[in-house]
Amino acid sequence: MDFAIALNPTSAHPLHRQLAEELRRIILTGRLLPGERLPSTRSLAQSLSISRTTVTQSYDQLLGEGYLETRHGSGTFVCSQLPDDLLQAKPVDTIAASSASAIQLSPYGIHLAETPFALLPEPQTEINFRYGRPALKHFPVNLWRKLLMRHCRQDRQWLDYAKDSQGYYPLRVAIAQYLARARAVACSPEQIVLTNGTQQALDLVLRILLQPGETIAIEDPGYLSARRVFLSHRANLLPIPVDHSGLRVDQLICETTPIRCVYVTPSHQFPTGAILSLPRRLELLKWAQQTGTLILEDDYDSEYRYGDRPIPALQGLDNSDSVLYIGTFSKVLFPALRIGYLVLPPSLVPLVAYGKWLSDRQLPTLEQRVLTDFITEGHLESHIRKMRSHYDCCRQGLVQALQTHFGDGVTIVGEQAGIHLMVRFSTPLDEAEIIQKAASVGVGLISARPQYLQATSMNEFVLGYGELEEDAIATGIARLAQVLGCKPS
Ligand SMILES: Cc1ncc(COP(=O)(O)O)c(C=O)c1O
Secondary structure: OOOOOOOOOOOOOOHHHHHHHHHHHHHHOOOOOOOOEOOOHHHHHHHHOOOHHHHHHHHHHHHHHOOEEEEOOOEEEEOOOOOHHHHHOHHHHHHHHHHHHHOOOOHHHHHHHHOOOOOOOOOOOOEEOOOOOOOHHHOOHHHHHHHHHHHHHHOOHHHOOOOOOOOOHHHHHHHHHHHHHHHOOOOOHHHEEEEOHHHHHHHHHHHHHOOOOOEEEEEEOOOHHHHHHHHHOOOEEEEEEEEOOEEOHHHHHOOOOOOOEEEEOOOOOOOOOOOOOHHHHHHHHHHHHHHOOEEEEEOOOOOOEOOOOOOOOHHHHOOOOOEEEEEEOOOOOOHHHOOEEEEOOHHHHHHHHHHHHHHHOOOOHHHHHHHHHHHHOOHHHHHHHHHHHHHHHHHHHHHHHHHHHHHHHEEEEOOOEOOEEEEEEOOOOOHHHHHHHHHHOOEEOEEOHHHOOOOOOOOEEEEEOOOOOHHHHHHHHHHHHHHHOOOOO
């Protein structure tokens, strides 16, 4: 079987990742169908004149992402159960690929065409440990509707264009006060620009701050969606390892490459869940100040911390305008709200607000008004308190079930905060086999592998518990242990 695969050996993007992206595109556009066999690593390596290790690494990545599966002794195949949403993506991808060849593209467009977009596959199982979702069924929809109706009836101002490209002022006041109380963030409402979630916040600041080819240091493993934004701005990525205390600031500091900015998730490192220790926070800030490096602090789910008192946000410890703080309501309320915020050094505010206006003019006014009431009337903090105790029960149930059923056969990390934790299973099975066996008993697992850039991941999974109730968690882990053949020690 011959594939027309173009790899660029001079690209900053490693060959194995380029190959994995090409193969993913071939699968998504239907040139390889579910159940079809892939060439052996040896023959594909020969036909592309690349090393066999490169091909093996690409296959491993796609196995981890659920695109491929291995059948003992007979090779590697396109996964026979690709999730529906991926299959539905096929026509769009085909259109994009064909029109990309006919219409001339900008460098940005070329980058997008070279790295076709696909959401990571998510399990479609009865008990789904997918991550990144809060407990939507506990969201107070009736209250939200009441607030919506109140504003719909009040006047018709919200139907008009907003005058303020930074976002609705009363909402910025409410957020500034909330951040001071909950996260020790020191800011005025004038320093806040409201954005369409973290995703747009990152995109906007990079448009304004980054020259193509400049270096962004990132956590490895780290948040894939942020990495995609950085690459779209043609950043040079510098992966910095992470340990149980978060980013290895010592390794960052001894780097000789000039670094434009560092992207960190200090309250709950994604995906390992490590919390950046106070000494490291201070060390990072000192270094940023001395070198003039900017810190992009993504504080995506800091509200959920169990046990210890929260460590203040980096922004609140900074006195040199080195930190750009990013927050979101995707985890504490619901992701489709699409409201997040940037807390910026004052000098950057007009530019970012202008960039926001150019990009999409404004956020919807009605939702901003409703959210303002939701915060100022105390509903946000009471919802957070309620959900913190709910998630804490789920988290304890998950940890206990893992310990009971797997004993020493599992390592649990990052369970002190957030709405997911990470596990490493010690088993002779590989990741794809674990995912398949879990799916066969209705349990959905997602590998941590796509979040890794250079560091290696072995049988690691990110277990989200935000959407699950305690009984489903207990049943899911019991089924998993049974099917993986684990006996507690
Ligand atoms: C590390 C991290 N940051 C931010 C977000 C939220 O992104 P957004 O605000 O664009 O929904 C997520 C969501 O999963 C995340 O994992």
